Amino acid sequence: MERRTNSPYPRIDRPVLAIVGLVLVLSTVMFTKNDREHEWRYYQHEFKTVVEQKYGAEKAALVPAGLQQIWVPALGRADRCMTCHVATRWPGFEGAEEPFRTHPSGILKSHPPETFGCTSCHGGQGWAVDVDPAHGPIEHWEEPVLGATLGESYSLVENKRALMQINCNTCHRYDRETPGADFINLGKQLVRDKGCRACHTINNRGGTIGPDLTFVGDKAPEQYDFSRLSGQKTAFAWHVAHLKEPKALVPDTVMPNFHLSTKEAQALATLIMSWRRAPVPAAFIPGVPRTDPRTPAEVETETRMKTGPGAWFVQTGCFVCHSVKVFDVVSPAQIGPDLSNAVEDVQARFGRTIDDFLASPTGTMSVVLSRQIVLTPEQKKIAIGHLREAFAEYQKQKATGEKPVASH
Ligand code: HEC
Ligand code: HEC
Ligand code: HEC
Ligand code: HEC
Ligand code: HEC
Numbered sequence: 444m445e446r447r448t449n450s451p452y453p454r455i456d457r458p459v460l461a462i463v464g465l466v467l468v469l470s471t472v473m474f475t476k477n478d479r480e481h482e483w484r485y486y487q488h489e490f491k492t493v494v495e496q497k498y499g500a501e502k503a504a505l506v507p508a509g510l511q512q513i514w515v516p517a518l519g520r521a522d523r524c525m526t527c528h529v530a531t532r533w534p535g536f537e538g539a540e541e542p543f544r545t546h547p548s549g550i551l552k553s554h555p556p557e558t559f560g561c562t563s564c565h566g567g568q569g570w571a572v573d574v575d576p577a578h579g580p581i582e583h584w585e586e587p588v589l590g591a592t593l594g595e596s597y598s599l600v601e602n603k604r605a606l607m608q609i610n611c612n613t614c615h616r617y618d619r620e621t622p623g624a625d626f627i628n629l630g631k632q633l634v635r636d637k638g639c640r641a642c643h644t645i646n647n648r649g650g651t652i653g654p655d656l657t658f659v660g661d662k663a664p665e666q667y668d669f670s671r672l673s674g675q676k677t678a679f680a681w682h683v684a685h686l687k688e689p690k691a692l693v694p695d696t697v698m699p700n701f702h703l704s705t706k707e708a709q710a711l712a713t714l715i716m717s718w719r720r721a722p723v724p725a726a727f728i729p730g731v732p733r734t735d736p737r738t739p740a741e742v743e744t745e746t747r748m749k750t751g752p753g754a755w756f757v758q759t760g761c762f763v764c765h766s767v768k769v770f771d772v773v774s775p776a777q778i779g780p781d782l783s784n785a786v787e788d789v790q791a792r793f794g795r796t797i798d799d800f801l802a803s804p805t806g807t808m809s810v811v812l813s814r815q816i817v818l819t820p821e822q823k824k825i826a827i828g829h830l831r832e833a834f835a836e837y838q839k840q841k842a843t844g845e846k847p848v849a850s851h
Contacts, residue, residue, distance in 0.1 A: 483510075483526045483572050490529045490543055497535070510572060513560050517724055520560040522569035524577065531556070550623065563723070564610050565589060597679055600706045602626060605713060609660075612717035614728050616646070629707065630714030637701050638776015641763045642815075645718070650763065650815050652807075653698060660719035668692070682712035697807040699778060741775075748772050755829045756782065760816050769836040769847050779807065781848040786834040797830055 487508060495503035511525040530536040531546040539545070554564070562569045567588035571577040579587030587593055589610060594603035605626040615621045620628050634640070640649035643656045662678065669676040671692050672684055684691065686708040689698035703711070721728060748757045753770025756762050764778040780788065789800045801823050804812050812818060818826060840847040 481572060482574055486527045486542055487529055493536075493539075493543065494533075512570075513556050515558060515560045515563075517558075518560060518563055518727070519722070520562055520569050522556075522560040522562050523572050524561040524565075524567065524569065525556075526572050527574070527577075528561075559727075562586075563614075564607060566607070566610060597675070597677070597709075599709055605709070609713055609717045612714065613660075613719050613721045614723060616717065616721075616728075618729065626710040626713045627717065629710040633701075633703070633707055633711055634714070635775070638763065638774070638778055641776050641778050642698070650760075652810050652815050656715065656718055658718060658720055660716045679712050679716060682715050683708045686711050697810050744773075753833075755825070759826070764811075767833055769833050769840060782830060783833050783837045783848050785830050798827055801826060 487506065491503050491506045494506055506529060507525075510523060511529075513522045513525065514520075515522075525531050528542040528546075530539060530543045532551075534545055534548075536543055536545040550564075560569065561567070565588050566586045568577055568579060568586070575581055577588070578590070578592070580593070581587075589606035591603040594606050597606065599605055602625060608624040608627045611621060611624045612627045615624065615627070619631065634645065639645065639656075642650045642652035643654065644651065645656050647657070664676075664678050667676075667678060667681050669681065672681055674680060681692065683705075685693070685698075686701070686703055687705075688700055689696045690700070745757065748754070748762065748771065751771055753762070753767045753772035756765065756767050756770070756772050761767075761782065762772050762774050764774060764776060765780065765782045766772055766774040766777055767782045769783040786797045789795060789797050793800060793805070800808075801812075801818075802820075803809075837847045
């Protein structure tokens, strides 16, 4: 057998190996120790003790041990919240403190965690197993748990837990009403009552005077101009302030002040934040057809007005913002003044004839006539004709003592 020649170098491999080995052992010990210190071990241990006291050792043996994970490939979620929230599916702990409280069961019947996970409703960082990283808000993590703690810091009125409804509505956006989502439902009601669609397209329906709002919830915080906003600089706070007084944040806007209460503005802001591209497959989006259609009553009223003496105002789209009471045209939103007496009113307010006003309109009408309803000079003549007809009718009705203008 051949004999190897002795190495000319000093033999240091053994001490090096010894040191590497020692480091490995030490790091394993430290890693294990750190891991044992995770809060979740404490919560699981606590819960097991509570179950044992309440139901005996046999039941306590059923308390899951170790990391719990719900993997929902369709939603791209791996949620470990149940690692601490051990009682989620454990009846009998409805009155306990978190994380040992039984989950409200109704909502989980229609949305089983196996198919929905936890974060699709609650937000939060699904794979985290420590409290702060799981709940947020922490740095570089944009999606904190939308719970009472965050609701408190956003000064929500009445329902501190309402922010979660942002997530409900990314799936339920086509519902007219969603039981369990009171803020969203109020927001949707206001969108109808205040006539936001007069100027904004939402779900493919509406005007073009303001920006399309269908996916406005995707706007990144950096895209907001916070320079005129005092207090918290969040997208939510921006929308609440903007809804309450649009001109305070965007001085040259034509968006009207709707005199909303704080709750109404917060409900609308919650709805606005929910208008995102849903990161979920179509099967998770309830509601058919997907266009939030108008009710038969709304369609019927419009059809009736389209054939009456005020048909032109309806067909041209003026009625989206204006009533013309003398012709029985009633605007759902009444964003602008009743046009029955516009001939006289324009003269009184602006010191201009109606012809002059329509030829070179100011304020909201300059935006309307340049972006949403573009009229040729001939069509403007027709418009003036109809406005004069309305005014003639107005004077006639006034002479007989009727109240010919829709009240605001
Ligand atoms: C379909 C939506 C949905 C899913 C999925 C869901 N929850 Fe909930 N969760 C709710 C609702 C609704 C409430 C009740 C909120 C309220 O009282 O206003 C709730 C309440 C809670 C609470 C109590 C919150 C509080 O403010 O007191 C915790 C904790 C919780 N859920 C954890 C979980 C965990 C963990 C999972 C996953 C296993 C999960 N949830 C899955 C909708 C959901
Ligand atoms: C390491 C343990 C732990 C993990 C992991 C964990 N939680 Fe919690 N959670 C708690 C504890 C403890 C409380 C009660 C104290 C508190 O509010 O911080 C709580 C409270 C809550 C509340 C009520 C508080 C609020 O702000 O409304 C919600 C909702 C909640 N958790 C959701 C979740 C969700 C969703 C996940 C998964 C992304 C999750 N938790 C992961 C321990 C945990
Ligand atoms: C990931 C998408 C998704 C999320 C998030 C979601 N839902 Fe649903 N929800 C659904 C689907 C899908 C259905 C089943 C619809 C059907 O059967 O037509 C449903 C059904 C419902 C129903 C009808 C249940 C029944 O018994 O018929 C209600 C009410 C409801 N959801 C409320 C909520 C609330 C409140 C939230 C937020 C806490 C929420 N949903 C979050 C997708 C979602
Ligand atoms: C008369 C027209 C008009 C009406 C009615 C109107 N808006 Fe606006 N809105 C605008 C214009 C113009 C802008 C762009 C300038 C600004 O930000 O104010 C705007 C901006 C917005 C923005 C910010 C969009 C973005 O990309 O930052 C939101 C959100 C919004 N409107 C919501 C609403 C809601 C909700 C309603 C109903 C309560 C409503 N608007 C009614 C004209 C209108
Ligand atoms: C998106 C909403 C909207 C639409 C659509 C709209 N208007 Fe207006 N209009 C307004 C608002 C708001 C005012 C009040 C402007 C102001 O006071 O500066 C107004 C004012 C007017 C005035 C002046 C009325 C007065 O009494 O001072 C006339 C005339 C008028 N509009 C005609 C029309 C006609 C004609 C159409 C259809 C071709 C139309 N408008 C469509 C929002 C609208």
